[in-house]
Amino acid sequence: MLGWEHKIQLYCRSDHSKRLIRPCYQLAAQLNSYGIIPFNKLAQNQSKQWFCQGYTFQKLNHFSAMSEIKENCEEAELFSPNPNVRGMVDLDRDAFTKTIQVPVLRVRKEILNKVMKSLKHKVLRRPHLKRIIDDPKDDNNKDIILDPILVTSEESFDDRDRELFKQLDLSPQVSQVDLQITYENFKTDEILEAVLPKGQDVTSSFSRVGHIAHMNLRDHQLPYKNLIGHVILDKNPGLTSVVNKTNIIDSTYRNFQMEVLAGEENMMTKVKENGVTYEFDFSKVYWNSRLATEHDRITGFLKKGDVVFDVFAGVGPFAIPAAKRSCIVYANDLNPESYKWLVHNCKLNKVGNRVQAFNTDGREFIRTVVKEELSKCIKSSSPEKTSLHIVMNLPALALEFLDAFRCLLPEQPQMEIALPTVHCYGFSKDDNPEKEVKERAEEMLGATLESCAIHLVRKVAPNKEMMCISFQLPAVVLFGSDRNNDDEPSSKRPRTEEDSGVDSKTQV
Ligand SMILES: C[S@@+](CC[C@H](N)C(=O)[O-])C[C@H]1O[C@@H](n2cnc3c(N)ncnc32)[C@H](O)[C@@H]1O
Numbered sequence: 001m002l003g004w005e006h007k008i009q010l011y012c013r014s015d016h017s018k019r020l021i022r023p024c025y026q027l028a029a030q031l032n033s034y035g036i037i038p039f040n041k042l043a044q045n046q047s048k049q050w051f052c053q054g055y056t057f058q059k060l061n062h063f064s065a066m067s068e069i070k071e072n073c074e075e076a077e078l079f080s081p082n083p084n085v086r087g088m089v090d091l092d093r094d095a096f097t098k099t100i101q102v103p104v105l106r107v108r109k110e111i112l113n114k115v116m117k118s119l120k121h122k123v124l125r126r127p128h129l130k131r132i133i134d135d136p137k138d139d140n141n142k143d144i145i146l147d148p149i150l151v152t153s154e155e156s157f158d159d160r161d162r163e164l165f166k167q168l169d170l171s172p173q174v175s176q177v178d179l180q181i182t183y184e185n186f187k188t189d190e191i192l193e194a195v196l197p198k199g200q201d202v203t204s205s206f207s208r209v210g211h212i213a214h215m216n217l218r219d220h221q222l223p224y225k226n227l228i229g230h231v232i233l234d235k236n237p238g239l240t241s242v243v244n245k246t247n248i249i250d251s252t253y254r255n256f257q258m259e260v261l262a263g264e265e266n267m268m269t270k271v272k273e274n275g276v277t278y279e280f281d282f283s284k285v286y287w288n289s290r291l292a293t294e295h296d297r298i299t300g301f302l303k304k305g306d307v308v309f310d311v312f313a314g315v316g317p318f319a320i321p322a323a324k325r326s327c328i329v330y331a332n333d334l335n336p337e338s339y340k341w342l343v344h345n346c347k348l349n350k351v352g353n354r355v356q357a358f359n360t361d362g363r364e365f366i367r368t369v370v371k372e373e374l375s376k377c378i379k380s381s382s383p384e385k386t387s388l389h390i391v392m393n394l395p396a397l398a399l400e401f402l403d404a405f406r407c408l409l410p411e412q413p414q415m416e417i418a419l420p421t422v423h424c425y426g427f428s429k430d431d432n433p434e435k436e437v438k439e440r441a442e443e444m445l446g447a448t449l450e451s452c453a454i455h456l457v458r459k460v461a462p463n464k465e466m467m468c469i470s471f472q473l474p475a476v477v478l479f480g481s482d483r484n485n486d487d488e489p490s491s492k493r494p495r496t497e498e499d500s501g502v503d504s505k506t507q508v
Pocket residue numbers: 252253254285286287288291311312313314315316317318332333334335338360361362363393394395
């Protein structure tokens with residue numbers, strides 16, 4: 001049996017098949033019990049975790065719940081690999097092989113396709129498993145392998161099936177044959193469920209970054225890390241490396257410390273996001289495939305001729321799409337490797353003439369480049385024609401950089417001006433993340449935000465949200481003479497070609 005003491009397994013039924021849904025801890029915690037949840041009440045979130053949509057959970061009485069669960073456990077057990085693999089640390093693919101009994105239906109060759117099509121829900125489906133068996137002694141007939149959970153005898157066929165048999169002049173005969181199922185025929189989760197200690201979470205999800213699978217293994221999975229890596233490689237064509245992040249993302253440059261679990265060490269990769277190609281060394285820069293929608297959301301606000309300042313640009317996922325929309329872009333990143341790939345990707349996507357890249361601290365970037373360009377833009381552009389956007393995606397810290405805008409420009413012009421819109425990211429663990437993020441922004445700006453839009457970007461952990469607050473920088477914050485910004489140290493001026501040793505001009 002499964003590890004009831006640790007978790008609940010949810011079994012769900014659709015019309016035609018029974019499905020075993022991966023452990024759902026959140027529900028388990030709420031219910032503190034077990035039961036059956038209708039399949040149509042379940043949905044998957046972006047991280048491929050199951051959750052229950054507005055469910056009304058019916059707690060079954062102990063005995064009926066157990067009988068249902070037992071039946072489903074039999075299904076899970078039938079398609080679980082050879083039990084001898086439990087505890088395996090070095091992947092031995094042959095050890096997974098096991099023989100099961102399956103029902104087969106013998107049909108004439110000429111009606112094979114019709115029967116296969118009509119019985120598709122009863123045919124056995126396993127990865128890389130041929131569903132038809134040839135009989136070398138019988139040229140006229142073939143055997144269709146049926147799902148042993150759904151078909152046990154001729155009695156298992158329904159009226160629709162019988163009607164078809166009648167039309168095809170087939171008198172159905174189900175017989176049992178031995179079938180060898182091997183490592184190739186098992187799914188990743190079945191393999192890991194069979195290997196890892198019973199009752200422990202076997203989560204095998206990963207983010208795909210080009211040819212690299214990026215995992216975040218839990219402590220109890222670490223003894224099996226190389227085996228997990230090899231299984232992920234085997235089961236996902238196109239992957240050549242599996243890495244595990246070995247610490248939380250706390251480095252200045254937000255890149256992960258990582259360990260290669262399987263495959264090649266080369267972390268140079270190429271990804272396509274929203275139609276833009278990026279190349280970079282994944283071990284040295286920040287990249288998160290889960291931000292694709294957010295990158296697209298922000299770029300959706302931009303129009304031709306707008307001016308965009310990307311304070312924490314990374315390898316360019318806001319800056320380059322903005323430039324592709326014919327915006328004028330100033331993009332900055334403190335990490336010399338990010339800067340290098342930002343410059344490279346601008347060229348790769350042929351937008352070098354619209355992006356100026358900088359390699360300095362975000363605060364310094366605001367007080368020099370943003371200050372200088374804002375003062376030019378504000379005077380020269382009309383608010384109806386040009387919008388100014390400042391993107392600040394460094395969720396752990398960006399809100400704290402907002403004070404850099406205080407009194408950035410000396411005096412407010414008399415005419416109507418285009419004030420920049422700031423899109424600033426922040427993590428929040430608060431029960432009311434919108435309120436908390438707004439309060440933090442206001443505190444750093446030293447002003448109340450009369451209007452702002454706050455967007456939930458994604459849940460990064462059960463009680464941690466990534467938020468984006470967008471607001472027009474109030475004139476009362478931007479203009480003033482309280483602080484003499486020119487006194488700032490010049491040691492961190494924008495990096496030039498000479499400083500960086502990178503073969504690129506600031507204008508890329
Ligand atoms: C969370 S990543 C975001 C990158 C990119 N904008 C994206 O959406 O994928 C934050 C970036 O800020 C850079 N960074 C960290 N501290 C910085 C600082 N003080 N000034 C400028 N950039 C910084 C990191 O190197 C990293 O590339």
